[in-house]
Amino acid sequence: MESSSRLSVIQKTLAHIILLVIGLFFLSPFLWMVSTSLKANSELFNWPPKWIPSTLVWSNYPDAINYIPFFKYLSNSLLIAGLATAAVLLSCPLVAYSLARIPWKGSKPLFGATLIVMMMPYQVTMIPIFITFKNIGWVGSNIPLWLPALFGVPFYIFLLRQFFMGLPKELEDAARIDGASELRIYSRIMLPLCKPALLTIALFQFMGSWKDYQGPLIYLSDESQYTLMLGMQAFKSQHSAEWQLMMATLVMITFPIMVLYFLVQKAFIRGITFTGIK
Amino acid sequence: MADIGTTAATSSATIVNKRNKKATKFERKLALYGLLFASPWILGLLAFNVYPLLASAYYSFTTYSILEPGKFVGFDNYATLFKDDIFWKSISNTLYYTFIFVPLSIVQGVALAMLLNLRIKGQGIYRTLLFIPSLVPEIATVIIWLWLLNPQFGLVNFWLDKIGISGPPWIGSETWSKPSLILMSLWGTGQAVVIYLAGLQDVPQDYYDAAHVDGANGWQRMRTITLPLLTPVIFFNMIMGMIGALQNFVLPYTLTNGQGTPANSMMFYVMYLYTNGFAYLKMGYASAMAWILFIIVVVLTTVIFATQKRWVHYQGRE
Numbered sequence: 001m002e003s004s005s006r007l008s009v010i011q012k013t014l015a016h017i018i019l020l021v022i023g024l025f026f027l028s029p030f031l032w033m034v035s036t037s038l039k040a041n042s043e044l045f046n047w048p049p050k051w052i053p054s055t056l057v058w059s060n061y062p063d064a065i066n067y068i069p070f071f072k073y074l075s076n077s078l079l080i081a082g083l084a085t086a087a088v089l090l091s092c093p094l095v096a097y098s099l100a101r102i103p104w105k106g107s108k109p110l111f112g113a114t115l116i117v118m119m120m121p122y123q124v125t126m127i128p129i130f131i132t133f134k135n136i137g138w139v140g141s142n143i144p145l146w147l148p149a150l151f152g153v154p155f156y157i158f159l160l161r162q163f164f165m166g167l168p169k170e171l172e173d174a175a176r177i178d179g180a181s182e183l184r185i186y187s188r189i190m191l192p193l194c195k196p197a198l199l200t201i202a203l204f205q206f207m208g209s210w211k212d213y214q215g216p217l218i219y220l221s222d223e224s225q226y227t228l229m230l231g232m233q234a235f236k237s238q239h240s241a242e243w244q245l246m247m248a249t250l251v252m253i254t255f256p257i258m259v260l261y262f263l264v265q266k267a268f269i270r271g272i273t274f275t276g277i278k
Numbered sequence: 279m280a281d282i283g284t285t286a287a288t289s290s291a292t293i294v295n296k297r298n299k300k301a302t303k304f305e306r307k308l309a310l311y312g313l314l315f316a317s318p319w320i321l322g323l324l325a326f327n328v329y330p331l332l333a334s335a336y337y338s339f340t341t342y343s344i345l346e347p348g349k350f351v352g353f354d355n356y357a358t359l360f361k362d363d364i365f366w367k368s369i370s371n372t373l374y375y376t377f378i379f380v381p382l383s384i385v386q387g388v389a390l391a392m393l394l395n396l397r398i399k400g401q402g403i404y405r406t407l408l409f410i411p412s413l414v415p416e417i418a419t420v421i422i423w424l425w426l427l428n429p430q431f432g433l434v435n436f437w438l439d440k441i442g443i444s445g446p447p448w449i450g451s452e453t454w455s456k457p458s459l460i461l462m463s464l465w466g467t468g469q470a471v472v473i474y475l476a477g478l479q480d481v482p483q484d485y486y487d488a489a490h491v492d493g494a495n496g497w498q499r500m501r502t503i504t505l506p507l508l509t510p511v512i513f514f515n516m517i518m519g520m521i522g523a524l525q526n527f528v529l530p531y532t533l534t535n536g537q538g539t540p541a542n543s544m545m546f547y548v549m550y551l552y553t554n555g556f557a558y559l560k561m562g563y564a565s566a567m568a569w570i571l572f573i574i575v576v577v578l579t580t581v582i583f584a585t586q587k588r589w590v591h592y593q594g595r596e
Contacts, residue, residue, distance in 0.1 A: 007396065015396050022390065023407040026465065029422045030410070032433055036425065045431050095319040103305075104312030110320070117327050121525055121575055123551055123568040125330035127337060127561050132330075134344060151322025182311040211415040213528045218556060232417045236424075237535045243425055250418045257413045269472055 030254075037061070037247035044243050057244070064248040067239075072224065073231040080145050080216075080227060081209035087149035088156055088205045089198060095152050096160030097186050101172055111161065118154045122214075130218060144219045145212070149205070156201040163197040164190065203264060207257070228253055338566035343559040355566035364542060364550060365567070371456065372547040376523040379460045383467045383519055384512055391474035392504070405475075412468035416528040423462045424449070424533065449533060452543045459529060459544070470515050477511035478504065509590045517582055521575055527552065547571060 007015070031051070036044065037060055039053040064070065099107045099114075133144045167190070175185045191198070216227045226234065232253070235246060313320075338355055342348035359365050394405050411419070426433050427448040435445030446454045485503050494502065527548040530538065536553065538545030551571070555564030 007398070012396075012398050015393060015398055016400075019393055019404045022393070023404050026407050026411055026468075028433075029426055029465065032426060033422050047431070047436075049431065049433055049436055091318045091322075094315050098312045098315035102308055102312040102315065104309040106309075106316065107312060110316055110323075113323055114319070117323065119521070119575070119579065120327070120331070121521070121568070121571055123525065123548055124334055124572045125327060127555055127565050127568065128330035128333035129326060131333075131342075131344070131561070148322065148326050150318065151326060152319035157319060182308070182315070186315070207413070213415070213417060213532065214552075229415055229417050232421065233532050233535075236417070236421055236532070246421055247425070250421060254414050254418055257415075258410060261410070261413055 033247045033250055033254075036243055037251050039244050041242065041244055060244050060248040061252070064245040064252070067242070067245050068231050068235050068249070069224075070228075070231075070249065070252070073226050073228045076142070076225060077210055077227040077229070080142050081206045083142075083146040084149045084209040085202050085206045087146055088153055089202055091150050091152045092156040092201060093160050093191060093194065093198060094186070095157050096164055097190055099157065100161045100164035101167075101190070102182065114154045114157055118158060126218070133219070139219055140221050140225070142220070142225065145209070145215050153205070156205070159201060160194065160197055163194050167193060199264065203260075210257070334565040334568055337562050338569050340562045341560075342562040342565070344561065345559060348562055351562075355563050356570075358563070359566055359570070364545060367542045368538075368545045368547045368550040371543065371545060372524060372526065374456055375460065375526055375546065376520060378456075379463055379523050380516060380519045382460065383464060383470060384515060386464055387467060387470040387474050387515065388505075388508065388512065390471045391478055392500070394471065394475055395478045405472075408471055409468035412466045414466065416466075417532050419462055419466055420529060420532045423458070423465070427458055449544075450540065452541045455540060455543045459533070462529060463526075470519070473515060474508065474511055477508050481507045506591045510592055513582075513586060513590045517579060520578060520582070524571065524575060524578075 035051055035053065038056045038058065039060075040055065040057050043050075043053060098104075099111050129144070129148075130139070133139050138144055138147075171189055171193075172185045175189060180188075211229065212227075213229045213233070216230050220226060220230060223234070232246075232249065235249065239245070337348075339352055340348040340350050341355075390408060394401060394408070414422075427435075429435060429445065429447045429450060432445075432448075434448075438445040448458045449455045481504060485507075486499060489499050489503055525548050526546050530544045530546050531549050531552070534544045536549070536557075538549055547567070548571070551564050551567040554560045554567065
């Protein structure tokens with residue numbers, strides 16, 4: 001907000017204290033999750049609760065993995081997230097390139113339609129899409145969870161279009177005069193230039209599919225098909241007293257996301273700010 | 279030699295002519311490529327948006343269920359909905375949540391972004407701490423907070439106990455269930471903070487310098503510079519937050535195992551829609567609910583857009 005010279009020592013200390021308290025509010029649920037995941041079941045209900053377990057029960061982790069078919073759920077989740085991400089990377093930049101860089105009559109109305117669709121609540125289309133997939137016979141498989149992404153996701157098309165618009169116009173003009181085909185301009189010039197934007201939408205889609213609950217809830221019925229999120233919900237509703245095992249599973253579900261976040265932090269933040277501003 | 283001039287003239291004319299032809303041919307080729315590149319999305323738009331939108335409007339006038347084709351019943355579904363107590367309950371729950379959560383999340387987001395924008399040491403760590411909960415899947419948020427808010431053994435009531443407050447039963451109680459849900463939701467709003475923060479960083483330092491010369495204090499600078507310049511971002515977050523809040527589903531659904539307990543105090547609009555469509559298989563009825571939601575979203579968005587002129591300041595608008 002303002003340069004450091006204007007903040008007195010007292011103000012700085014005050015800011016630190018406030019941030020520390022708020023930071024702890026945001027952090028303590030995680031710490032409590034980790035702490036619980038290492039407690040013996042008998043210690044869960046001790047009063048007063050202790051942050052550091054009297055004995056660290058590491059075996060909660062292998063127990064949790066065996067309690068639910070963890071690796072089965074994990075591979076189901078990864079497969080869906082991977083396919084959806086690949087689908088999005090195939091379709092969305094292609095469409096965005098057409099909307100942003102190829103001068104043709106349909107690009108403006110199509111972009112308008114994209115914006116309208118972005119505002120539409122998911123529930124309005126949910127039931128007919130379900131019925132269609134049901135009639136084809138794909139309900140109970142993971143196809144409905146990634147196939148639509150092959151046909152473009154409005155939000156990502158919008159993001160990528162904004163990104164393409166920002167690139168200098170001379171890029172493809174020169175190539176077009178040299179007689180390069182559109183496909184070549186797209187794949188050799190444009191795609192390499194929008195790597196950061198592609199990374200952003202890949203991350204968004206992967207995280208979105210990984211965290212998705214409503215889609216799998218509607219389409220997957222057989223337990224062998226469950227994703228981790230459905231599996232966790234089943235775990236919670238069936239064995240809700242085994243807090244230490246649930247927490248151990250949650251640690252295993254949430255920590256990979258955090259590691260991923262730290263690895264690609266810059267792209268992540270850029271992506272989020274990009275969505276909000278222009 | 280005399281014809282050279284004429285030949286030159288005719289040849290230049292053919293060149294111009296050719297160029298025009300070439301240009302239109304080129305343009306036509308480009309248009310074809312434009313269409314070709316956009317074709318997946320044109321198909322997607324039709325198959326996954328336009329058709330389902332129309333189909334759900336049609337279904338909303340029928341008794342369609344997965345088991346039977348259903349018959350046309352006109353406005354019966356809508357009429358039944360208006361007499362359905364749980365429908366009204368779910369609307370009031372959803373509006374309660376939306377009108378409390380969205381303003382709170384804006385205040386929290388702006389305040390946190392301002393704190394995180396101060397130039398003090400360790401900002402990177404604070405930013406990460408506040409952002410990370412927004413990466414956590416909802417089902418994880420639900421389980422963690424269920425344990426934290428456990429009335430007997432939870433950490434929150436332990437802390438409240440320590441400062442002499444006897445903690446409420448949280449999600450077990452009709453009065454406290456929605457506030458508990460709002461608390462959980464606020465924990466995960468780190469993404470909005472990042473957007474506000476970017477908005478703050480766009481505010482030119484000159485404005486503050488000028489205000490400083492004029493002797494404005496911190497509070498005045500915030501009211502007259504920071505907040506007005508942040509209004510476009512607040513506006514964006516308000517719209518997105520509202521649309522998201524009206525569609526609130528996963529948190530209350532997983533929290534109550536789809537029951538909306540206690541006493542339907544956690545039965546949110548989309549939960550009831552889902553229950554009708556996929557548990558009772560009343561897909562016509564659920565489609566009518568979906569269309570009512572669509573209309574509510576459009577109306578509220580239009581209202582917010584209409585107020586835009588009065589309070590949103592766009593910088594450098596030409």
